[in-house]
Amino acid sequence: MRVLFLNQYYRPDPAATAQLLTDLAEYLAAPEQGCEVHVVCSRREYAGTGTRLPVREVHNGVHIQRVDAPIARFTATNSRTARLADFAAFGALALARCLSLPRPDVCVAMTSPPFVASLGVVLKRLRSTRLLLWMMDLYPDIASALGAVPATAWSHRLADRLGHVIYRHAERIITPGYAMTERLCRAGIAAEKLDTVPNWSPNERMPRPTTSRADGPFRILYSGHLGLAHEFDTVLDAASHLRNRRDLRITFAGRGPRREALMAETRRRGLDNVTFESPQDLDRLPEFLASADLHLVTMREKAQGLVVPSKLYGILAAGRPAVFVGPAHNEVSRTLDTAGAGWTVAPGDGIELARHVTRLAADRALADRMGRQARRYYETHCTRHVRCRHLAHLIRHPA
Numbered sequence: 001m002r003v004l005f006l007n008q009y010y011r012p013d014p015a016a017t018a019q020l021l022t023d024l025a026e027y028l029a030a031p032e033q034g035c036e037v038h039v040v041c042s043r044r045e046y047a048g049t050g051t052r053l054p055v056r057e058v059h060n061g062v063h064i065q066r067v068d069a070p071i072a073r074f075t076a077t078n079s080r081t082a083r084l085a086d087f088a089a090f091g092a093l094a095l096a097r098c099l100s101l102p103r104p105d106v107c108v109a110m111t112s113p114p115f116v117a118s119l120g121v122v123l124k125r126l127r128s129t130r131l132l133l134w135m136m137d138l139y140p141d142i143a144s145a146l147g148a149v150p151a152t153a154w155s156h157r158l159a160d161r162l163g164h165v166i167y168r169h170a171e172r173i174i175t176p177g178y179a180m181t182e183r184l185c186r187a188g189i190a191a192e193k194l195d196t197v198p199n200w201s202p203n204e205r206m207p208r209p210t211t212s213r214a215d216g217p218f219r220i221l222y223s224g225h226l227g228l229a230h231e232f233d234t235v236l237d238a239a240s241h242l243r244n245r246r247d248l249r250i251t252f253a254g255r256g257p258r259r260e261a262l263m264a265e266t267r268r269r270g271l272d273n274v275t276f277e278s279p280q281d282l283d284r285l286p287e288f289l290a291s292a293d294l295h296l297v298t299m300r301e302k303a304q305g306l307v308v309p310s311k312l313y314g315i316l317a318a319g320r321p322a323v324f325v326g327p328a329h330n331e332v333s334r335t336l337d338t339a340g341a342g343w344t345v346a347p348g349d350g351i352e353l354a355r356h357v358t359r360l361a362a363d364r365a366l367a368d369r370m371g372r373q374a375r376r377y378y379e380t381h382c383t384r385h386v387r388c389r390h391l392a393h394l395i396r397h398p399a
Contacts, residue, residue, distance in 0.1 A: 002036045003028055003395060004104035004129070006119055008090060008112045010041040010064060012053075014282055016310055017112045017136055019202030022062075027388040028395070029061030038063045038101055040094050065101065067093035087113040095119050099126075106130040106395055114139035115159065117166045124169055130398050133170040134391075138180060139163065142306040146228040167193075171398040174391065176308040177331035183305035197390050198331060199310040201317040204384040205286050206375075217249045218361035221292035223279070224311040226256030229303040234325045235296060236262075237350025238357065239271045246273075248361055250296075253277040253288070289318035293367055294360055299326035301347055308332075313382055316341060319375035321367055323356050339377035341370050 005025055009018035021039070029037040043053045043066040057064045067090065090113060098107075098119060107129050109117035120131040140159035143149040149156050167173065167189050174195050175181045181196045222235065235250065242248050250273060252262065259276070266274045280288040289295070295315045299307070304327045312332050315322050322342040324332045333344035345353045360367045 001034065001106070001396065002102060002104045003038070004098065004101065004107045004123075005037070005039045005110070006041075006094065006098070006107060006116050007039070007110040008042045008116065009045070010039050010066075011059065013045045015045075015112070016202065017110055019282070020199060020310075021110065023200070023202055023204070023384050024388050024391055025062045026060045027384070028392055031061075033392065036063075037061065038065060038104065040065045040067065040097050040101075042066060042090060043068045065097050067097055087115075091116065091119060095122060098123060103127045104129050106132060106398060108132045108134055108395060110134050111136050111139060115162050115166065117170070118162060121166060121169045131170045132395060132398050133166060133173045135173060135175050135180065136307075136310075138183065138306045141183075142229070142303065145302045145306055146300075148228070172394055174394060176310065177305075178334070179305040179327075179330055180308060195394055197387060197394070198335075198382065199308070199313055200382050200384050200387045201286075201314040201378070202384075203282055204317070206317045206319075206378075217247050218294070218357075219292045220248065220250045220294045220296060220357060221253065221289070222251070222296040222298070223253045223285075223289060223292075223314075224309075226252065226254050226259045226262060228257060229300055229307050230256075230258070230309075231298040231300045231325050231347045232258065232262050234345065234347050234350050234353055235298065236265060236269060236271065236274070237348075238353035239266075239274050240269060241350060241354040242357065243271060243273055245358070245361075248273060248357060250274045251277055251292075254279045285314065286318060289314050290320065292320055293364075294357065295320055295322040297322055297324045297326070297332055298347075299324075299330070299332070301327055304330060312336075313378065316374040316378035316382060319371040321360065321370035321374060323353060325353060335377075339373055341374035341377060 005021055007017055007021050009015040011018060011022040025037050025039055028035040039062055053066055055066050107120040107123050109120040117133050123129040124131045140149060140156045144151040144156055172195060173189065173193050174197050176199050178196050181194050184194055185191055239250050263276055297309050297312050299309055308331050312322065312335060322336060324336055324344045325347055326332065328344055336342040336344065343356050
């Protein structure tokens with residue numbers, strides 16, 4: 001079987017979609033899977049480092065085809081028109097490259113950039129290639145929900161129509177969370193087209209679980225993107241309630257459009273129990289996650305069913321408990337509850353978040369037990385092998 005993947009980012013890019021796609025592509029390219037795997041992506045990295053990657057490369061059996069299009073970055077400095085132009089440039093060059101390749105049996109398109117699956121629709125019409133949509137974010141709904149694009153804007157209406165064209169042509173639509181699957185069902189997508197396959201910890205390398213440190217401050221960590229879909233006011237409210245606890249430290253490690261505003265608000269509140277760090281390199285991330293005593297995962301209410309925080313799986317793999325600040329009926333809250341690895345706090349309830357923090361800080365044995373349960377759940381249900389095996393089955397049998 002010849003499989004073609006479409007996504008703007010691929011290894012060695014550190015973007016989450018690049019890491020997940022690399023794991024799946026290399027899984028399918030393994031000799032025992034019997035697939036010829038091609039990836040069409042960009043030569044430039046998501047972080048905009050200026051690195052130019054090879055146009056063609058074979059890595060771990062995967063045939064990588066890169067096109068030299070500018071990258072659209074979701075930052076305040078980029079206008080909507082510029083981002084659309086970037087997407088169009090990548091799409092045109094990627095389509096030309098796709099058409100130069102041997103006919104794929106199936107095309108698996110992700111959502112970076114939004115609507116890259118429209119190339120899969122063209123391949124289906126021209127070359128009878130089956131189309132699967134592997135979704136990470138729900139566009140254009142997420143853009144309007146977070147205030148980036150008004151729902152009445154022409155670009156939103158056009159994107160909404162394009163999305164429904166893609167849904168109609170896709171043999172199967174795979175989402176990372178049940179809330180997103182349910183949202184698509186409510187939007188009129190046939191249930192038999194939809195499957196839910198949660199993510200995993202990319203580049204899977206799991207350090208041996210360790211017990212909490214008896215000495216030193218209890219470390220609460222938020223590691224990841226500081227984006228528009230995430231809820232941070234509740235975390236700062238909890239930090240305000242805990243400002244006199246010198247044995248507790250909250251750390252944000254990441255970049256994103258809300259980092260500067262978050263730092264400014266921390267200074268305004270005088271929260272010297274909150275610190276900021278740069279994100280860790282991928283090869284150091286597992287140990288970094290394991291160094292915390294408690295993790296935070298956050299999501300705004302209005303992002304429910306539109307995005308799924310994937311950082312949870314690295315936390316589970318590291319054997320650490322977590323508190324989710326977000327909607328109660330969500331993939332993250334369901335997983336934490338099932339695994340016995342943490343709690344969910346409603347956005348705005350900083351007092352409840354502070355209560356969970358102080359409870360675990362006072363009972364390190366409880367924190368260790370929840371961490372062991374987190375690791376056990378990951379090893380049983382969430383490993384790369386488990387998730388990729390499920391995805392591989394759907395790719396082989398898309399209808």
